[in-house]
Amino acid sequence: MEQQDAVRREGRLTPVLALATLIAAFGSSFQYGYNVAAINSPAKLMKAFYNETYYDRISEYISEFSLTLLWSVSVSMFPFGGFLGSLMVGPLVNKLGRKGTLLFNNIFSIVPAILMGCSEVARSFEMIIVARLLVGICAGLSSNVVPMYLGELAPKNLRGALGVVPQLFITVGILAAQILGLRSLLANEKGWPILLGVTGIPAALQLLLLPFFPESPRYLLIQKKDEAAAKNALRELRGWDDVDAETQEIWEEDRAEKAAGFISVLKLLSMRSLRWQVISIVVLMGGQQLSGVNAIYYYADQIYLSAGVRAQDVQYVTAGTGAVNVLMTVCAVSVVDLLGRRALLLLGFSTCGTACCALTAALALQDTISWMPYVSIACVISYVIGHALGPSPIPSLLVTEIFLQSSRPAAYMVGGSVHWLSNFTVGLIFPFIQVGLGAYSFIIFAVICVLTTIYTFLVVPETKSKTFIEINQIFTKMNKVSEVHPEKEELKDFPPSTAGQ
DSSP states (O other), X not given: OHHHHHXXXXXXXXXXXXXXXXXXXXXXXXXXXXXXXXXXXXXXXXXXXXXXXXXXHHSOOOOHHHHHHHHHHHHHXXXXXXXXXXXXXXXXXXXXXXXXXXXXXXXXXXXXXXXXXXXXHHXXXXXXXXXXXXXXXXXXXXXXXXXXXXXXXXOTTXXXXXHHHHHHHHHHHHHHHHHHXXXXXXXXXXXXXXXHHTTHHHHHHHHHHGGGSOOOHHIIIIISOXXXXXXXXXXXXXXXXXXXXXXXXXXXXXXXXXXXXXXXXXXXHHOXXXXXXXXXXXXXXXHHHHTSHHHHHHHXXXXXXXXXXXXXGHHHHHHHHHHHHHHHHHHHHHHHHHHOHHHHHHHHHHHHHHHHHHHHHHHHTTTTSTTHHHHHHHHHHHHHHHHHHXXXXXXXXXXXXXXXXXTHHHHHHHHHHHHHHHHHHHHHHXXXXXXXXXXXXXXXXXXXXXXXXXXXXXXXXXXXXXXXXXXXXXXXXXXXXXXXXXXXXXXXXOOOXXXXX
């Protein structure tokens, strides 16, 4: 009877857990999405500001090439900052903890919000460029630390749903930037510095509220060796007093990886016992960005225009696409623990691949068949739906699930670096690919989607409702490490966990 009660209680989303999830995701993930999209609407106004500022200084306007280059630097500083932020994840989460890192990370949001908000008054476009780098560092840290924090707070049966919440807030952030970026609101001559500076508000709220919520129990127990604090955190999060079984499971995980000790990025890349986990994260994170999601958004305005949408109305259609993105991510949150991670990845990547192929055909035939532009719009929306279901939310959730405590920070550094470098590469190269290949540029993304789908089908296991130990045992067999000397293994062939039974 007690066991049945424990199983029934496992699924509770307590107020503390729900609020910790919302505050962490709103304070951090929201900003990532917001800053991705906020710079798009006022681009023309900001370029004009760059030109005027330059003229005020030396009585000359910037050349067309130099202005394009300066704008390109302003935009690409964000993913470059994201890459730098990813490299900081391991040292910070081990030293400050998961919650501590999120609190520290607010520096990289509040300072750039002030810089961007004051840039016009100060007549300095350099402030915007520096701010974009800093806010990129914020996004790089938060995109890795929030899923890690929530994955470690959640009971195993809610880990999927809570692990997808950061991606939901990223899409909400994008939509908020698209709405505030309407010309009638803030994307105008007086409003654009406010549009860029709004990013500091979620950070300030997180700084005020997050200290009242628990640190990751796994961090407290395994890294800090503070069992009393870990149990208190678990009691707060679960809403009941008997947390011995879960504490025991965390100790079990700790004992299982004692032989490995602290795992650096170099050690992570060289360990045979983690080979397929690392390959899977590199493929999924690379596939997520190189599948063309940013290019689709980049191209969407032109597709809408060619479909007959009036230039002044494109901003509303774009915001509508953002709303579809939010809606489908809500669906992913709802079904990730029902359908599983693997099914959503397969469904998502295959949908994106099909949409890219259809979009290529539609764009190629756009001038010859009158109704083809509408097919293009349908392809864009289908792509957005597919990406929101699997490729966007699942990879970062899987990093938490397929690595144990000692290797998780290094794994997030590797996954985050691949994510941001891929993002940076697409942003830098896509305009040139577009000039060279035109409508056929989406064939490249279709191929990447298909290859990622095949890899997921052949290699990635289902992880829903499994403990971290059980998931690692699946990979132990895949990595064929039972004969490897224990010092070189993260996880020996541990007996099946009884904590969740």
